[in-house]
Amino acid sequence: MRLFVSDGVPGCLPVLAAAGRARGRAEVLISTVGPEDCVVPFLTRPKVPVLQLDSGNYLFSTSAICRRQNL
Template sequence: MQLFVSDGAPGNLPVLAAAGRAGARGKLLISTVGPEERVVPFLTRPKLPVLKLDSDRYLFSTSAICRIQNLW
């Protein structure tokens, strides 16, 4: 899985805290991208943070990302 974050994005803190709490270091690659970079190909506007799952699906809800990280 790959987590995309940007400096200053409002949802970064809870997502990164959930990743640290879950101990997802071996399973999760964290990438910092620019605030205007479109990570999710089917969205017309940039949305961060984004979690790209191994199944090539995307989660871009901060709450959903935190919930799935708590399952690890």
């Protein structure tokens, strides 16, 4: 899984905390991007935090990302 976060974005803090708890149970690559970077190819505007799953799907909801990383 790959997690995209940005400095200063409020939703990134709980996502990073969940990623810290998930270490050892799941492999999560954390990438810091700019708030204006478009990391999801099919979106027309930037969105972070974003979790790219191994299947290629994306999660955009902070709470959904936190739940997924706690599995």
